[in-house]
Amino acid sequence: MADQTADLRTRARLSLPAFRQLGMLANQKVRVAFFILVPILLLTAAAPLLPLQGPLETNLGAMMLPPSIEHPFGTDRMGRDVLSRTLQGVKVSLLVGFSVALIALVVGMILGTLAGFFGGLADRAIMTVVDIFLAFPSLLLAIGLVAIVGTGLVPVIAAIAMADVPRFIRLQRSQVLSLRSRPFIDAARTVRASHGWMMTRHVIPNTVAPMLVAASIASANAILVEASLSFLGLGIMPPAPSLGNIIRDGQIYLQQAWWISTLPGVVILMMAFSLHFLSDGAREELDPRARK
């Protein structure tokens, strides 16, 4: 548990300086996104230190209590503190979001570049498989995959990633196709540059930025899908908390204890919203029209 926390914090710190270098904090949307994300991250990381009941601790004497100072999000039917569970669920969501985005980015860029650059048989083969995967509505694909592989964190990540990778391949391929016909590629060809050279020096560096933007949207999407899966009982299973299964637990008591199902949902919304804002702001900054 402590390792996971430290992990998350390190990841957050690693990304900030990179952004600052790109001057993105100057963008208003990015600032708003950070304004929302950073407190959430801090709270999550600091959760063990807060005066909150542990996420798995039950307290049958304090069941279904409405939000109060002691329990800001109230308690559920087993007396567990909902905020504490929510923060734990946030950790899971962020982990899922980040992992899915990373997998989709790496696999998508590799296969998309190969398909777009070499064309021909490799392209046809890759795109046929992509088309087949894209034939499934994304949630249903994840549902189907989970139904086979089973529930749990790793299967969920794998399932969602498998649904996203085809989209990334397609995106990267289209970028590569349009870059391939640009004169600077021709110029490299006239001096007999190798394929590897052209791909690594020219093509990939010019595709990274939009892919990163797509990755941040994909991570927001992954968070939503994981929550949906857990809600349907197909993702993270209780007692391990996930934002989705907390909401599911509260469904039966919707009228009596509305806080269990509604408040964690607000947190999901905030995370998804700030990630989208982040990617929008990043896209604005990267737009060549904005370049001085």
Added chain:
Amino acid sequence: MGHPRAPQAKNRTPESHAMTLLSDVDATLLDIRDLRTEFATRGGIVTAVDGVSLIVDQGERIAIVGESGSGKSAMAMSLLRLLAHPGRVAGGQVLLQGTDLCALSERELNAIRGRIVGTVFQDPMSSLDPVMKISRQMVEPIMRVLGLDRDAARAEAVRWLDKVGIPDPERRIEGYPFEMSGGMRQRVMIAMALSCKPRLVIADEPTTALDVTIQAQIVEMLKDLTEEAGAAMMFITHDLGLVARFAHKVAVMYAGRIVEFGPVEAIFEKPQHPYTQSLLRTIPAVDALKGSRLPQIPGVPPDMRRKPDGCAFRARCAVASPRCARDEPVLAPRPGGLATACWVEGGLTAAPEAPRPRRAAATRRENRVIVEMNNLVKHFDQSGMFSARPPVRAVNGVSLRVHKGETLGIVGESGCGKSTLARLLLGLEQPTSGEIFIAGLAQMVFQDPTSSFNPKMKVRRIIEEPLVVQNWGDRAARAERVDELIQQVGLDPSFLNRYPSQLSGGQRQRVAVARALALKPSVVVADEPTSALDVSVRAQIINLLADLKAELGISFVFISHDLLTVRYISDRIAVMYLGEVVEYGPAEDVFARPMHPYTRALIDAVPIPDPRLESARHNAPLKGDLPSPLDLPEGCAFASRCPMATDLCRTDKPALKKYRTSQEAACHHAN
């Protein structure tokens, strides 16, 4: 219209007063007074039009000439408030027959647009609605403006289509824009504008996107039709030479202001403003001495976000005085009927003209053949899985030679195959048949400076790349070579640490040349290297190429549609039409005594910057459109448009034959 002339509420600025001296008040159609237009951009407010005053009389043809950033298009769009956000008219008056257009509401203005003032825009490919039939786009405005019913309006539209030279107008009118070529679409636009019988036609760069021979047709047609209708025309262009063909008066714009205005003869014969004078000098004259360098205008047009104090041109002006840095000059009357905004009387003539430096004589040309092409053919396959379509025959049997130290100029319009030929030379495409032999390495300078480089690479790495790929030398040796190259193309080594996006178009092309020279190629192919650059910058690049040719003894293949430049820089010229070479010979001879009718037509179509010569020319512009390489005729490719075509021409394809000692032409009737 019949609006009573509004009383002169505002006092005239000295500028607009100067304008009135040049025109006949009773015949005034359009009176622009101190127009100011701004754009609110992220980097600040750009004053695109900075106090422009201009008068256009009834039936008069005025040309507005300027480069990018001069504000000419913004001014034209401001007249009818066609500016898109973030642009807006910030001040001034636009009096059309006495009514101030700037004070009208949107609805009132709509009554004038199309009806009193017609517009023809630059890009015919995008200026027509792609999903709407031509008939609807033409007929409905006619119905509205002339008050005719649908049938009468349609008949009128067809009549106009016929007038502008659209073949088979009854059928064409029911078609869609994408079925037509650029030239034809532009004719449709002109028909659309003129069919509503406006008093004034604003034409914003109407021929810039068109080929030379088509351009000549369109300009001629605009002149004839507006004259016939008694309409005035405001023609906006960057091509000063074009203007001599049809304009009565010319206004030269720079940095948002009119710097010179007057009758066309005076502008061309005795211009007073240094900018106008420089512009005229950069056009390679018909009789230019090849050995002398093209005069060029140093520097670049100013950044309109931060306009300098005083005269905007002074940074590039050879005769700038201290006053030029303090006070912004205003238009004042000059001899010849001109109004000029300059503190220095006589402009550049005030300074004794430095003798034009002669270029060092080229290293003696050897007869070694560097590039040899034999019967080169390139067909592009177009068939899909379920359809069989004829291939695009881009290059159809080309045989040419380039000797060491020689510059071969290749001239032709779109679809002639010159770009494909360039790609074949560089190995970017494989020939369908035929052979290419190159002694050494071939490199290329591309047309578009914006996409020629990887935007993520600094200039140093861009120039260094060929060396790195070929494992040339060690790091130190490469750094030294890169320094050598950047200076050879006339740029300061500090540019090496910049990104391409931080350079101007001209600077980028220099970097492109440096990159091309890195591996000491034996031939450099330049594919339209100056077409995307401003006129004042083109001469810089041409001079650079000519200098390098003389210094390094490299062979060049210079591809362009700009005849005057090609003639200036080339030793031999090959004229291409539909994938074939139709004429080939020494540059001087091909130009002075063209043998092939197409070459003759091309030369005729080139505008000469001399109004008297132009009006004396009896130009019958070439009829018809450029045929498409998909649909090649049996006999001579040019037969469909050739004034001399006979039955023999239509059945028998002529081969390149020598007619004079060193000139060849592919024509049955070359005399």
Added chain:
Amino acid sequence: MLDYSLKKFAQLFVTVFGVVTLVFFTLRLIPGDAASAMAGDTMSGEALELLREQMGLNEPLGRQYLDYLHSLITLDLGDTITTRIPVAELMAKALPVTLSIAVLTILLTVVIAIPLGTVTAYMAHKGRSRMDNLLTGFAMIVDLMPSFWTALVFLLLFSLTLGWFPASGAVTLDDPAAFLARIALPVLVLSVSQVATMARITRTAVLEILSEDYVRTARAMGWSEFRVLFRHALKNAALPIVTVIGLSFGNLLNGTVIVEFIFTIPGIGNLLITGINSRDYQLVQTLIVFYALLFVTINFATDLVYRALDPRVSF
């Protein structure tokens, strides 16, 4: 056009084939085999063997595959494990329900999103960015609300607290009024999830068109802005809008699973959940193939409609 359609149909066929094959083989990847997975701990030994025999799991793989294809084509989809009702029958009853929800959702979404998108595009074009930004931000929030959460909130608010709509009860097409009352909330929830995206894409399409040259030509001819919007913008925007409607339909397939679960609507989505929970893998397999085929067909049809509308391609 014909050439394009044929090519696309060929691709479609390959994709469908791939989908069907993929589902078949992944189900064979379940650790253990399908029979024991389905049976769980309830069966063993002989009973399990019998089940395996029944499911045809003892046949060679190739044979199983062909049988599978055969059963799909002839719509002989077997029976559910739990209730022994023919799958085909269940699907035939559930499909109209889901389709009604989907169609009503699309209608409601289109009616709101397209005018909204057009108006915001117009405002953005004129530079009135504050209103535009406000609406865009609002739309973004709405877009990102997880649909199950929105469903619960709506359920709580409109059904349990305010009592405007029933939260339970039969859902049959015999009683249209009751039917509509039952599906009203699901339709609302799904609309909410789609409206923002559709409005955004409409806005982008219209905005792009408003800055095209031919719109400027139309204004230069003296047409009023209103007229230009209708004469040119909408017709050209119809193309990307048709695409987004098709896309929306596809996304709805995701959403119906969730809303049917929450509002206990007996549609295809609910059937899927039931199947998963009762470990009825045959049912799940069939439904997933069905969903995929539906999705692919909708995309194909959208593409064809798009091409048909664009005169540049129809010729």
